[in-house]
Amino acid sequence: MTAITILGAGVMGLSIATELAARGKQPRIIDPAGKPGSHACSWRAGGMLAPYCEAESAEPVVLRLGLDAADWWEANGAEVTRRGTLVLAPSRDRTELDRFARLTKAHQPVTGDDIATLEPELAGRFSRGLHFGTEAHLNPRAALLALRDRLEQRGIRIETEGAPTGMIVDARGLAARDELPDLRGVRGEMLVLRCPEVTLTRTVRLLHPRIPLYVVPRGDGVYMIGATMLETGGRYRVTARSAVEMLSAAYALHPGFAEAEILELGSDARPAFPDNLPRLRRRGGTLFANGLYRHGYLLAPAVARMAADYLLEGRKPEFMDEDHP
Amino acid sequence: MPVFYGTEVASPLMLGTAQYPSPAIMAEAFRASGAGIATVSLRREGGGGQDFYRLIRDLGIPVLPNTAGCHSVREAVTTAQMARELFETPWIKLEVIRDDDTLCPDVIALVEAARALSGDGFQVFPYCTEDLSVCGRLLDAGCEVLMPWGAPIGSGRGLNNPYGLRSLRAHFPGIPLVVDAGIGLPSHAAQAMELGYDAVLLNTAVAKAGDPVAMARAMASAIEAGKLAHGANPIEARDMAAPSTPLFGMAVLG
Numbered sequence: 001m002t003a004i005t006i007l008g009a010g011v012m013g014l015s016i017a018t019e020l021a022a023r024g025k026q027p028r029i030i031d032p033a034g035k036p037g038s039h040a041c042s043w044r045a046g047g048m049l050a051p052y053c054e055a056e057s058a059e060p061v062v063l064r065l066g067l068d069a070a071d072w073w074e075a076n077g078a079e080v081t082r083r084g085t086l087v088l089a090p091s092r093d094r095t096e097l098d099r100f101a102r103l104t105k106a107h108q109p110v111t112g113d114d115i116a117t118l119e120p121e122l123a124g125r126f127s128r129g130l131h132f133g134t135e136a137h138l139n140p141r142a143a144l145l146a147l148r149d150r151l152e153q154r155g156i157r158i159e160t161e162g163a164p165t166g167m168i169v170d171a172r173g174l175a176a177r178d179e180l181p182d183l184r185g186v187r188g189e190m191l192v193l194r195c196p197e198v199t200l201t202r203t204v205r206l207l208h209p210r211i212p213l214y215v216v217p218r219g220d221g222v223y224m225i226g227a228t229m230l231e232t233g234g235r236y237r238v239t240a241r242s243a244v245e246m247l248s249a250a251y252a253l254h255p256g257f258a259e260a261e262i263l264e265l266g267s268d269a270r271p272a273f274p275d276n277l278p279r280l281r282r283r284g285g286t287l288f289a290n291g292l293y294r295h296g297y298l299l300a301p302a303v304a305r306m307a308a309d310y311l312l313e314g315r316k317p318e319f320m321d322e323d324h325p
Numbered sequence: 326m327p328v329f330y331g332t333e334v335a336s337p338l339m340l341g342t343a344q345y346p347s348p349a350i351m352a353e354a355f356r357a358s359g360a361g362i363a364t365v366s367l368r369r370e371g372g373g374g375q376d377f378y379r380l381i382r383d384l385g386i387p388v389l390p391n392t393a394g395c396h397s398v399r400e401a402v403t404t405a406q407m408a409r410e411l412f413e414t415p416w417i418k419l420e421v422i423r424d425d426d427t428l429c430p431d432v433i434a435l436v437e438a439a440r441a442l443s444g445d446g447f448q449v450f451p452y453c454t455e456d457l458s459v460c461g462r463l464l465d466a467g468c469e470v471l472m473p474w475g476a477p478i479g480s481g482r483g484l485n486n487p488y489g490l491r492s493l494r495a496h497f498p499g500i501p502l503v504v505d506a507g508i509g510l511p512s513h514a515a516q517a518m519e520l521g522y523d524a525v526l527l528n529t530a531v532a533k534a535g536d537p538v539a540m541a542r543a544m545a546s547a548i549e550a551g552k553l554a555h556g557a558n559p560i561e562a563r564d565m566a567a568p569s570t571p572l573f574g575m576a577v578l579g
Contacts, residue, residue: 057346058346059346059347099533102535103535184348184376184377184380185376209479210425230374231374231376231377232374232376232377233374233375233376234374272347274347274348274349274352274380275347275348275349275350276346276347276348276349277347
């Protein structure tokens with residue numbers, strides 16, 4: 001069996017390395033940064049494992065491929081919190097909740113009392129919502145480092161330089177745009193807040209026609225707040241407008257966020273193909289794995305499995321370009 | 326088919342490009358609807374949105390850039406100038422917003438911006454209210470098309486003031502009129518065309534539908550129906566029934 005070299009130590013590269021290692025292969029990984037970090041857009045992800053919620057705007061295949069993600073991450077050393085997703089809307093935007101409910105499955109309608117039971121700090125603030133009880137979330141940075149650690153235990157280290165050997169798996173995200181002209185960047189901006197005054201234990205989504213927001217707990221009073229979706233690959237810093245909009249939405253969810261410390265303002269661009277679905281693409285001796293869009297942690301396990309099936313068993317993956325031109 | 330500033334477009338449906346689940350679905354919705362114009366927002370995606378703009382150019386229909394999200398004359402004028410450079414078109418859909426919750430046009434600033442842009446060679450498509458005086462002022466400012474709202478942007482409420490829209494049509498018989506914003510259902514779009522409007526501009530109703538492609542097709546069909554109906558000189562509504570079969574001479578049974 002030939003050697004395999006993976007380019008990129010973001011969520012795609014490390015997931016493929018993990019999947020290959022689990023099947024007895026020793027791939028090399030090359031990433032100039034030498035470790036997972038802020039050069040990868042997956043570093044700034046929300047880490048929601050929310051296939052049902054995503055179905056509001058994503059194609060049904062995202063739901064199907066994302067269903068096993070939480071199990072995969074847990075099996076590979078990530079700490080997965082399985083407390084579901086709570087979807088809420090300000091009272092004047094209630095129709096947004098009806099629309100969301102219509103377009104998704106596997107949710108329970110919840111009343112104000114139910115909401116108070118699920119998240120006591122939101123008592124009295126919302127009268128209706130949806131609870132997606134089977135959904136989960138993880139801390140993306142901890143998850144990437146967990147993959148890295150396990151790979152190191154198997155003797156697979158992230159090299160910072162050197163020539164690739166054998167079959168190349170290009171998992172460089174948007175950096176692979178030099179070879180994938182149909183790949184584009186979809187800008188996202190996020191914040192990390194420390195706010196011990198607010199206790200939320202699960203992902204909360206606040207629907208709003210202009211500023212849809214999600215809050216993902218990171219533990220110890222730290223919350224990730226996200227995220228904008230702008231059709232540009234521009235990698236400039238967070239704009240004042242986006243920060244104000246996200247913060248005011250967070251404040252609408254819980255006024256306690258007004259006292260939060262802003263730990264981080266982050267922005268990056270998600271790699272996406274025109275249908276916003278991931279792809280494997282074979283060109284000569286290179287297999288490209290890319291286009292995870294806003295579903296990095298949700299879809300990386302499924303795409304990594306497809307890549308391993310293809311590389312080790314020659315099985316044609318569902319998301320090869322031939323089937324999804 | 327509607328003619329804007331001397332250019333005839335292929336369909337009275339003008340479709341926005343925001344908020345679709347993916348660019349691929351957006352492109353399919355455009356194909357399914359046969360939309361005559363694609364509108365694109367410049368403001369928020371300014372600086373580096375080249376990939377998305379390429380996808381819009383690939384739709385192969387005239388592009389109408391807009392100044393969505395602008396709150397002042399200066400902002401709108403700057404955005405319009407960027408749009409002209411980027412899309413190489415003198416067309417600009419002019420939006421100047423006063424209030425973020427209703428996205429109600431700031432008609433005072435709108436007239437001022439329209440005058441400045443027309444003087445600079447732009448062909449301005451103003452997003453306005455159905456107010457007759459405001460519309461008159463916009464024409465004075467150099468606009469040759471008017472785009473009154475049906476209802477607030479994204480609200481899907483249909484035509485809030487059919488009387489006002491009808492009287493606008495009657496006052497400006499030679500001016501291309503477009504209902505812009507507020508359309509939620511195909512019946513709303515059909516109603517605008519039945520009033521004699523030249524075109525309908527919509528976005529959210531298609532992009533946020535569960536099946537955007539099917540909704541795009543439905544909108545196109547409704548617009549076609551409304552246009553045919555207007556041309557067919559519809560009957561007036563009346564209070565009493567008017568039998569379609571004469572009563573006199575009917576057979577008496579039993």
